[in-house]
Amino acid sequence: MKTWTLRAESSKVTSAYMLLPPVVSRVPTVARVPYRTVLSLSGSQATEFLNGLVSGAVPASPRPFYSAFLHAQGKVLYDAFFYTRTAPDGQKSYLIDYDSRSADAPPLLQLLKRYILRSRVKVRDASDEFDVWAAWGTPADAEKAPRQWRWAEHSGVAEPVWDNSVSPWGTADLEVRDVRAPGMGRRLLVRKKDTPPESASHDFLPSEFYTLHRMLHGVPEGTGEMFGFPMESNLDIMGAVDFRKGCYVGQELTVRTYHTGVIRKRILPVVIHAADARPDGPAEPRAEIPSFAANSEIRPLVLREGGVRPRGTGKLLNSTHGIGLALLRLEHVQAAEQGNLAFTLDADASPEWGISQWRPEWWPQSDAA
Structure with a gap:
């Protein structure tokens, strides 16, 4: 029986408080996605x-895509993949x-019935x-090619510019090309x-490896x-919002x-570590790092x-094996990248834990940034 590990690799660290983007091993892999309806x-x-109803552009003829349902005040109710x-x-x-x-949020089934x-x-x-x-990890x-971006003038919003000659999310039934980020692979609906x-040609891994992969x-x-x-x-940067389409909720x-407006917070990937041992190398999942309660508070120091x-x-x-996702104020992120600030995790645990963030390699970069 094989024992599986997942390693993140990075070429260089520019600061003790900022990690360059890790790259997941590109071995062909398939895993079930948990908690889906x-x-x-x-x-x-x-x-x-x-x-x-949805925030993104819906193809004129049915094709796969990814988008979100918002409530009237503009906050996210559900993000969703749409297959044909x-x-x-x-x-x-x-x-x-x-x-x-x-x-x-109201159950999505009830929400849709309300609007029919x-x-x-x-x-x-x-x-x-x-x-x-x-499924991911194949050539x-x-x-x-690098992604192209369309920037809002002041707010910091960025949208991927897709090639209009092809559907970025694919065209096959029961399958979506997951282009939320480069290397995410494909999303599949499989009969119960x-x-x-792909199980015949890919490594078959538990669901937690998919969670690590996307984080x-x-x-x-x-x-x-x-x-x-x-x-x-x-x-916006994952291609789920169209700012020029007609009315939607x-x-x-x-x-x-x-x-x-101005975007003041974003979700970034983070690595969790002992507060007195901030990493000076690549982010790497570690099984000995405990799990933490969702929405644990992160304090700037x-x-x-x-x-x-x-x-x-x-x-x-969310976090697993010391890798997580955190909602952070961008002014704090910038200060951390300059070495002026660090993050600590306010958790009912001992010892004290630190947090170090990085900007994913695929994220949009502008001259203004």
Whole structure:
């Protein structure tokens, strides 16, 4: 029986308080994605119906995509993958893959039924038909060229500029190319009790390796990690928000932020370590690091005067084996990158723990930044 480890690699460390982006081993891998629910959405007006609800652009003819449902005040209810399925008569319908664990948001099935009214749409739970899997690590999963970005003038919002000649999320049924970040691979819907065909050629790993995979790429997912405004959850740079489409629920505040607001917080990947042993090398998962409660408070600690007055705190959203995702104030991040500030984890545990963040390699970089 094989014992599996996951190693993050980095070429150079520029500061004791900032790690360069790690790269997950590119061995072909398949793992089940935990905590997912699947809904079926069909009908002649399904595309039009979704376009009035989700934050992203819905293809004119049914194709896979990734987007989010917001509430009227513009905060994230659910992020979701949208797959297609073709019936024997050639009619296409959607399958929606999302995290249904939220205690605060209305169940998505009820939410969709509330908006149907006279639309020619049918929605039902299909979780008893499908499981959600992820596959990554093949040469086909790698992006061939650096991403191009469209920047808002003042707010710090950035959008990927896709090649309009191809669908970035793919075209196959029951599959989505996961282009939230380079190297994320593919998302698959597989019939219950079956395994993906990739199982024959890929390493078959537990779900926690998928969680590590996406956190090392700086990709938040699900209701436990996304609950603020979409740009704070990086949904803009992951291609889930269209700032030029027509009306949808939560559009007003989202577009206003794009044009006149400022993004003050974002979710970043972090490494957890002993407070007196800040890393001077690559971020690497470590099994001996304990798990911490979701939304554990992260406090900024001034190391030397650098013009920053620490206001507020951050939140550790999720972690495993010492790698996590945290919602941090960008002014604190900048001060930490300059060596003026460090982060400590306010947890009911001993010893005291420190947090070091990094900016994922694939993130947009502008001259202004």
